[in-house]
Amino acid sequence: MNQTQTRGLPRWTTQTILYAVLLIGGILMIIPFVWMLATSLKPAKEVFLGNFFPIAPTLDNFQAVLKKVPFARWYLNSLIVATLSTLSVAFFDSLVGFVLAKYEFRGKNVIFVFILSTLMVPTEMLIIPWFILSNSLNWVDTYWGIMFPGIMTAFGVFLMKQFMEGIPSELLDAARIDGVSEFGLFWRIAMPLVKPALAALCIFNFLGNWNAFLWPVIITEKMDMRTVPVGLAFFSGEAGSAWELIMAGASMATIPFLIVFLIFQRQIIKGIALTGLKG
Amino acid sequence: MAVRARGLSLGQRRAVWAYIFLIVPLLFFIGVRFAPTLFAMSVSLFKWDILSPTKPWLGLQNYETLFADKVFWKSLTNTLLYVVLSVPLELVFGLTFALLLQSAARWKGFFRALYFIPFVTSTVAISWVWRWMYEPTFGPLNKLLAFLSLPEQKYLANPDQALPSIVIAIAWQAVGFYIIIFLAGLEAIPADFYEAAKIDGAHAWDLFRHITLPLLNPTIVFLTVIGTINGIQVFTQVLNMSFQGTGGPLDATKSLVLFIYQQAFRSFKMGYASAGTVVLFGIILLITLIQLKVTTRRVEY
Numbered sequence: 363m364n365q366t367q368t369r370g371l372p373r374w375t376t377q378t379i380l381y382a383v384l385l386i387g388g389i390l391m392i393i394p395f396v397w398m399l400a401t402s403l404k405p406a407k408e409v410f411l412g413n414f415f416p417i418a419p420t421l422d423n424f425q426a427v428l429k430k431v432p433f434a435r436w437y438l439n440s441l442i443v444a445t446l447s448t449l450s451v452a453f454f455d456s457l458v459g460f461v462l463a464k465y466e467f468r469g470k471n472v473i474f475v476f477i478l479s480t481l482m483v484p485t486e487m488l489i490i491p492w493f494i495l496s497n498s499l500n501w502v503d504t505y506w507g508i509m510f511p512g513i514m515t516a517f518g519v520f521l522m523k524q525f526m527e528g529i530p531s532e533l534l535d536a537a538r539i540d541g542v543s544e545f546g547l548f549w550r551i552a553m554p555l556v557k558p559a560l561a562a563l564c565i566f567n568f569l570g571n572w573n574a575f576l577w578p579v580i581i582t583e584k585m586d587m588r589t590v591p592v593g594l595a596f597f598s599g600e601a602g603s604a605w606e607l608i609m610a611g612a613s614m615a616t617i618p619f620l621i622v623f624l625i626f627q628r629q630i631i632k633g634i635a636l637t638g639l640k641g
Numbered sequence: 642m643a644v645r646a647r648g649l650s651l652g653q654r655r656a657v658w659a660y661i662f663l664i665v666p667l668l669f670f671i672g673v674r675f676a677p678t679l680f681a682m683s684v685s686l687f688k689w690d691i692l693s694p695t696k697p698w699l700g701l702q703n704y705e706t707l708f709a710d711k712v713f714w715k716s717l718t719n720t721l722l723y724v725v726l727s728v729p730l731e732l733v734f735g736l737t738f739a740l741l742l743q744s745a746a747r748w749k750g751f752f753r754a755l756y757f758i759p760f761v762t763s764t765v766a767i768s769w770v771w772r773w774m775y776e777p778t779f780g781p782l783n784k785l786l787a788f789l790s791l792p793e794q795k796y797l798a799n800p801d802q803a804l805p806s807i808v809i810a811i812a813w814q815a816v817g818f819y820i821i822i823f824l825a826g827l828e829a830i831p832a833d834f835y836e837a838a839k840i841d842g843a844h845a846w847d848l849f850r851h852i853t854l855p856l857l858n859p860t861i862v863f864l865t866v867i868g869t870i871n872g873i874q875v876f877t878q879v880l881n882m883s884f885q886g887t888g889g890p891l892d893a894t895k896s897l898v899l900f901i902y903q904q905a906f907r908s909f910k911m912g913y914a915s916a917g918t919v920v921l922f923g924i925i926l927l928i929t930l931i932q933l934k935v936t937t938r939r940v941e942y
Contacts (some may be wrong), residue, residue, distance in 0.1 A: 380741055381748075387738055388755045391813075395758070397781055398770045410779050458666045467656035473663065480674035482929050484874060486898050487918035490684060490911050491677035497691065514669050544658040573763050575877045576898075580906055591765040595881055598769045605773050612766040623761045627754040630761065634818065635825040638863075 395616070401609035409606045423610035427597070430607075433614055435586055436593040443508050443578075443589060444571035450513040451567045452560060458514070459522025460548045464534060474523070481516045485576065493580055503587040508578050512571060518563050521637060525559040526552060562633030572619070590615050678922075681915045689912035696912075703916035713917065715892045716900035722804055723811070723896060724872035730812040731868055732861065735819025740853075742820065743827050753824070757817035764814065768881035771810040772797065797882060800893040807882050807894055811875065819864055826860035827853070859936070866932045870925060874898055897921055 401409060403419040411417075427433060462474050492511055501507030529552055537551050553560065578589045588596065594615045598608045623630060649657070685703055687696045707713050738756060742749055759767060774780050775796035783793040796806045834852050843851070876898040880886045887903070888895025897917065905914035 376744075377746060380744060384738070384741055384745065384748075384752050388752055391756055391759060391817075394767070394770045394774060394813075397774060398766075401773065412784060414781065454666050454669075457662055461659045461662045465655055465659035466652065467659045470659075473667065476675075477666075477670050480670055480678075482922075482926055483674065483678045484918070484921055484925050486874060486876075486901060487681045487915075487922050488674065488677040490905055490915050490918065491680040492673075493905075494680075494684075494691065494911070495677075511673055514666055516670070516674070519666075544655065545662075548662075569761060573765075575765055575880075576902075591763050591877075594763070594769070595765045598765075598881070599886060605776070605779075608769055609773065612769050615766040616762050620758065620762065623758065624754070627757070628750070631753060631757055631821055634757075634760075635821050638818070638822045638825070 402613045440589040448568045454514045455518030463526035525556045562636040565633040566637045685915035687912045716895045720897040726808040728868040739823035759814040760817040764877045
């Protein structure tokens with residue numbers, strides 16, 4: 363089992379070295395977050411002293427940020443956008459995947475290849491047409507405007523098709539005989555059977571939407587319609603050298619999400635590995 | 642097959658349902674993905690200023706201007722540098738830590754989660770944290786260098802160091818993803834392969850060189866392609882880490898996407914920016930085709 367065990371060296375030595383390296387790596391991963399939090403808790407005059415940790419920790423910076431910018435509103439915006447587009451992706455990508463995996467009809471392969479081929483076009487290329495469209499339809503500064511490019515994804519269709527193919531056709535035929543409608547086959551029979559893949563897709567998609575920056579920064583102009591990343595970027599850009607405020611903002615943007623991650627880390631990591639491997 | 646009412650066979654009825662289910666998604670993929678692709682290509686042939694009512698036809702003039710634009714070439718070579726520097730870094734560290742984690746007897750899940758934290762964190766927030774770490778006068782990196790009596794650095798303010806500094810932040814955030822995917826790849830390798838080789842007297846390095854590495858090949862190809870495509874599209878880190886988000890100092894960090902963004906949404910030259918996106922599309926298409934060629938030629942072991 364143990365591949366790193368080399369001849370001569372006893373097992374405990376290799377394991378000690380191994381954990382030392384793992385620990386150094388872990389510290390490197392965590393130090394920027396500690397530095398972020400430490401700075402956010404420092405009074406302004408401490409920021410330019412040499413100390414790493416705050417001497418007189420305070421929550422004033424958080425209050426100051428909340429007073430300056432509508433951070434709670436940004437959170438709400440991000441939550442609404444990420445949740446709604448994830449629900450839409452979960453429904454439509456699964457439906458298309460189900461149809462492409464389990465139905466026989468003319469043009470099936472053409473449709474599949476067509477949807478997949480849209481994956482090759484980078485978002486950056488579509489952003490200018492999307493912006494021209496949104497501008498003429500007054501979608502700027504609306505939730506729909508932020509969301510519409512991501513309500514379905516070619517990647518999700520591909521992923522769900524892979525998993526829908528694993529559902530035995532006999533099962534669907536038996537359900538048909540029992541009088542289940544075609545939509546019922548999808549909703550009540552297929553969907554529960556692909557739950558792990560569906561969860562993975564939702565996690566992957568929610569993360570992507572939550573952290574999305576390029577499109578939201580273009581489609582939102584009003585302060586109140588910004589998402590967390592966009593709001594944070596503008597706030598930090600205007601804060602000058604008030605690093606204690608910028609770090610308070612960064613902490614507010616990351617820590618609640620980190621707590622959610624730590625609670626569900628097993629499922630999230632499994633989900634990412636699953637989407638990565640099938641993709 | 643039983644024929645039902647309205648003269649449709651069972652198979653035909655199902656096909657009708659398939660089309661009904663596909664109507665909305667197809668409209669989406671045509672309207673939001675396909676048509677805008679063609680539209681972007683056509684916009685690139687016009688002088689398209691969003692504020693001006695006339696959009697005169699230019700033909701290929703946007704492309705001629707683009708290929709004569711020094712800043713475009715600078716951003717293109719920068720983009721190449723982002724890819725060439727970040728992908729090997731991510732692959733090497735990703736594989737190393739995946740191998741270490743796989744051999745760890747305990748705490749595997751703990752370390753895996755630890756390394757994965759940056760990946761799930763907001764890129765914007767992380768960019769600002771790194772920017773503050775790199776801060777030349779008060780940042781902790783220079784404080785550490787001063788403590789070790791080493792010369793302090795300018796990092797993001799130095800044209801030679803700015804791009805590599807951003808690359809480190811990018812790789813630091815991405816490495817957790819590489820570890821997870823490598824781990825999944827490693828777990829798929831049957832343990833008997835190692836057992837058999839050990840019986841034949843193979844050493845750790847032989848096992849890695851002749852079993853692990855060849856069997857991980859699909860994973861390595863997958864991650865290289867993902868990393869390359871992500872690297873080509875680098876934007877968020879550059880906008881948030883470079884001074885005033887302009888890709889400075891002296892355009893030293895400007896990426897292709899930032900160049901396009903500035904042309905389209907700072908100078909409002911939509912036609913010119915679209916020409917840039919067509920070039921970007923061409924590059925990504927090329928990489929995808931190369932990937933298809935490599936992965937369809939997959940060797941059986």
